[in-house]
Amino acid sequence: xxxxxxxxxxxxxxxxxxxxxxxxxxxxxxxxxxxxxxxxxxxxxxxxxxxxxxxxxxxxxxxxxxxxxxxxxxxxxxxxxxxxxxxxxxxxxxxxxxxxxxxxxxxxxxxxxxxxxxxxxxxxxxxxxxxxxxxxxxxxxxxxxxxxxxxxxxxxxxxxxxxxxxxxxxxxxxxxxxxxxxxxxxxxxxxxxxxxxxxxxxxxxxxxxxxxxxxxxxxxxxxxxxxxxxxxxxxxxxxxxxxxxxxxxxxxxxxxxxxxxxxxxxxxxxxxxxxxxxxxxxxxxxxxxxxxxxxxxxxxxxxxxxxxxxxxxxxxxxxxxxxxxxxxxxxxxxxxxxxxxxxxxxxxxxxxxxxxxxxxxxxxxxxxxxxxxxxxxxxxxxxxxxxxxxxxxxxxxxxxxxxxxxxxxxxxxxxxxxxxxxxxxxxxxxxxxxxxxxxxxxxxx
Amino acid sequence: xxxxxxxxxxxxxxxxxxxxxxxxxxxxxxxxxxxxxxxxxxxxxxxxxxxxxxxxxxxxxxxxxxxxxxxxxxxxxxxxxxxxxxxxxxxxxxxxxxxxxxxxxxxxxxxxxxxxxxxxxxxxxxxxxxxxxxxxxxxxxxxxxxxxxxxxxxxxxxxxxxxxxxxxxxxxxxxxxxxxxxxxxxxxxxxxxxxxxxxxxxxxxxxxxxxxxxxxxxxxxxxxxxxxxxxxxxxxxxxxxxxxxxxxxxx
Numbered sequence: 001x002x003x004x005x006x007x008x009x010x011x012x013x014x015x016x017x018x019x020x021x022x023x024x025x026x027x028x029x030x031x032x033x034x035x036x037x038x039x040x041x042x043x044x045x046x047x048x049x050x051x052x053x054x055x056x057x058x059x060x061x062x063x064x065x066x067x068x069x070x071x072x073x074x075x076x077x078x079x080x081x082x083x084x085x086x087x088x089x090x091x092x093x094x095x096x097x098x099x100x101x102x103x104x105x106x107x108x109x110x111x112x113x114x115x116x117x118x119x120x121x122x123x124x125x126x127x128x129x130x131x132x133x134x135x136x137x138x139x140x141x142x143x144x145x146x147x148x149x150x151x152x153x154x155x156x157x158x159x160x161x162x163x164x165x166x167x168x169x170x171x172x173x174x175x176x177x178x179x180x181x182x183x184x185x186x187x188x189x190x191x192x193x194x195x196x197x198x199x200x201x202x203x204x205x206x207x208x209x210x211x212x213x214x215x216x217x218x219x220x221x222x223x224x225x226x227x228x229x230x231x232x233x234x235x236x237x238x239x240x241x242x243x244x245x246x247x248x249x250x251x252x253x254x255x256x257x258x259x260x261x262x263x264x265x266x267x268x269x270x271x272x273x274x275x276x277x278x279x280x281x282x283x284x285x286x287x288x289x290x291x292x293x294x295x296x297x298x299x300x301x302x303x304x305x306x307x308x309x310x311x312x313x314x315x316x317x318x319x320x321x322x323x324x325x326x327x328x329x330x331x332x333x334x335x336x337x338x339x340x341x342x343x344x345x346x347x348x349x350x351x352x353x354x355x356x357x358x359x360x361x362x363x364x365x366x367x368x369x370x371x372x373x374x375x376x377x378x379x380x381x382x383x384x385x386x387x388x389x390x391x392x393x394x395x396x397x398x399x400x401x402x403x404x405x406x407x408x409x410x411x412x413x414x415x416x417x418x419x420x421x422x423x424x425x426x427x428x429x430x431x432x433x434x435x436x437x438x439x440x441x442x443x444x445x
Numbered sequence: 446x447x448x449x450x451x452x453x454x455x456x457x458x459x460x461x462x463x464x465x466x467x468x469x470x471x472x473x474x475x476x477x478x479x480x481x482x483x484x485x486x487x488x489x490x491x492x493x494x495x496x497x498x499x500x501x502x503x504x505x506x507x508x509x510x511x512x513x514x515x516x517x518x519x520x521x522x523x524x525x526x527x528x529x530x531x532x533x534x535x536x537x538x539x540x541x542x543x544x545x546x547x548x549x550x551x552x553x554x555x556x557x558x559x560x561x562x563x564x565x566x567x568x569x570x571x572x573x574x575x576x577x578x579x580x581x582x583x584x585x586x587x588x589x590x591x592x593x594x595x596x597x598x599x600x601x602x603x604x605x606x607x608x609x610x611x612x613x614x615x616x617x618x619x620x621x622x623x624x625x626x627x628x629x630x631x632x633x634x635x636x637x638x639x640x641x642x643x644x645x646x647x648x649x650x651x652x653x654x655x656x657x658x659x660x661x662x663x664x665x666x667x668x669x670x671x672x673x674x675x676x677x678x679x680x681x682x683x684x685x686x687x688x689x690x691x692x693x694x695x696x
Contacts, residue, residue: 387535389498392523
C-alpha cells in the first residue's frame with residue numbers, strides 16, 4: 001500500500017521529468033532512481049535505520065518539485081537570511097529554490113578551485129559524465145534515490161591537487177517564494193591530493209519564504225590522499241520545514257575529513273552521513289549540534305566504515321531539546337576484518353530542558369577485526385543546578401545563567417570547528433536559536 | 446556588618462540538621478576565621494551565606510548591613526556584595542573565562558546601577574587584577590577552570606573576588622590543595638582586598654592559612670555551633686591541641 005505522499009512523489013516525477021536538466025543518459029538514470037524509490041517507498045520504523053524517524057508516518061504530504069527557480073532575491077535579502085554567516089569572507093555559490101543564482105554567486109574562483117552549477121554541468125556534459133553526476137554511491141537508499149531522480153542544481157566542485165583556496169567555499173541553499181515546494185539539490189565534490197579546503201553549506205529561508213517546504217540535499221565528496229577538508233553544514237531554515245540530507249564521503253589515505261553540522265530550525269530533519277575510509281591513515285572528525293523545541297524532530301545518523309587498517313574516527317554530537325522535541329543520534333561504526341589498528345570513538349549528549357522532550361541514542365559497533373580501539377558513550381541530562389548556583393553566586397541572574405550554561409554545552413561541540421570566523425558564526429546562530437526558543441523559567445523555586 | 450543570629454540549617458528533603466544555632470558577628474573592616482573539625486558544618490555555613498538552594502534555614506536569620514538575605518536568590522546577594530570563594534571551584538566547559546567574568550561583572554554593575562564596562566575597559570581592569578595574582582590573561586581565554594590545577598582554580602576564585610569587589614567575602618577552605626607558593630600568592634591577593642568597608646570570613650581546617658591571612662578573631666565551629674571565640678592565638682592553640690576537646694563536648 002502506497003501512502004498518499006509516496007504516490008504523489010512518484011506521480012510528480014512524470015509531470016516534471018522533462019524539465020529536469022540532463023541528456024538521455026541522465027534521464028535514464030533518473031528514471032531508474034524513481035523506480036527504486038517506487039519500490040522502496042518512504043523509509044518507515046520497521047527498517048532498523050529508521051526506527052526513530054518514521055518518515056512514512058511523518059511525511060503526510062508531498063509538495064510539487066521545484067524545477068525552475070523563479071525568485072530573484074536581492075543581496076540584502078540574502079544577507080538577512082544568512083544572518084551571522086553573511087559576514088563570512090568566502091567564495092560563494094548561491095542556489096535559490098533549487099536553481100543556481102549567478103547574480104548572487106562569486107564571479108571568480110581562485111586557481112585550483114573550479115565550481116560549476118550542477119544544472120549547467122548536467123546540461124553540457126557528455127552522457128557518461130552526466131550520469132555519474134546524478135548517480136548516488138548508495139543507490140539503494142530511498143532518500144538518495146529521490147535525490148538522483150529530482151536534483152535540479154547544486155555545486156560541482158573540483159579542487160586541484162595541492163590547491164589550498166585562500167577562503168572557504170560557501171554554498172548557500174535558500175528557500176524563497178510563498179508557495180510550498182520540494183527542493184532537491186546535489187553537490188558533487190572532488191578534492192585533489194594534498195589539497196586543503198573548507199566548505200560551508202548553509203540552508204536558510206529568505207524573507208517571505210513559505211512556512212512549509214521540503215528539501216532533499218545530497219553531497220558526494222571524494223577526498224584525495226593527504227587532503228584536509230573541513231565540511232560545515234548549517235541548517236537554520238525556519239518554520240515547519242522538512243530537511244532530508246545525505247552526505248557520502250570517501251576519505252583517501254592519510255586524508256583528514258572534519259565534518260560539522262548545526263541543525264537549528266527545521267521541524268523535521270534527518271542528516272545522514274556515510275563515511276568510508278578508502279586508504280590507510282585517514283582521519284574523520286564528525287561533530288554537530290542539534291537544537292529542537294516544540295514538536296521538532298532532528299535525526300543524525302552516521303555510518304563510518306573502517307574498510308582499511310589504521311584509520312581514526314571521532315564523533316561528538318550535542319543536542320538541546322525543549323518542549324516535546326525529539327533528538328535522535330544513531331552512530332554505526334563498522335570495522336572490516338582487515339582493518340586492524342582502527343580507532344573509533346563516539347559521544348552523543350543531550351541537554352533536556354523539558355520533561356516531555358525525548359532523546360534516543362543508538363550506538364552500533366560492528367567489529368570484525370581484533371586489534372582495534374572502539375568506544376561510545378551517550379548521556380542525557382538537565383542543566384546542572386550546581387553550575388547554575390555557581391553562576392548566580394557571581395551575580396548572573398538565573399535566566400542568563402541557564403542560557404550561558406546551554407551555550408557552554410553546545411559550545412564544546414562547536415569548538416571542534418577550527419576556522420575562527422565560521423566557529424563564531426555557528427555560535428551566533430546557535431545563540432540566536434536559543435534566545436528565541438528556550439524561554440527561561442522565571443522564578444524557578 | 447554580617448550578623449548571623451541563632452541559625453539553624455538542615456539539608457532540604459532530609460531531617461539531619463547541620464547548623465544548630467550559630468551566632469556570629471563580623472564587623473566591616475575585620476577578618477574572622479572559622480575553624481573546626483571535618484563535618485562541623487563549616488562549608489554548610491558558607492553555602493547558606495551564598496544562598497545555595499539545597500539547604501533549608503529552619504530558624505534564625507542572616508543579616509548583611511541590617512537586611513535579612515534569607516529570601517534573596519544568590520545573584521541578589523552577590524549584588525549586595527556577598528561573595529563565596531568555593532572550596533571546589535566549578536568547571537564550566539565551553540564558556541571562556543573572560544566571557545564568564547565579564548558577564549558576571551556587568552550583571553553586578555547593572556544591578557548596582559552602574560554602567561556596564563566596554564570590552565576595552567573590562568580588559569584593562571582584568572589585566573591589572575590578573576597581573577597582581579600572577580594569572581596569565583591567555584589562560585582566561587580557556588573555558589572556566591577547565592584543565593586548571595588546584596592552585597590555579599583557587600587563584601581564579603580570588604581573581605573573581607578582586608574583579609567583582611564584594612564587601613562580604615567568604616572563603617571556604619581556600620588553602621586546601623595549595624602548595625606553599627600558591628598559598629602565598631592567594632593570601633597576598635586576599636590581604637590586598639582587606640578594606641575598612643569589607644568584611645571577610647575565612648573558613649579553614651588548618652592554622653597554616655592564618656599565618657598568611659592574619660584574622661582579627663577566630664571562631665571554633667563544632668557540632669553545628671560556635672563553641673569558642675578568641676584572638677588569632679586561638680588558631681595556634683588549636684594547631685597544638687587539635688579539635689578533640691570539642692569533639693568530646695559533643696559526646
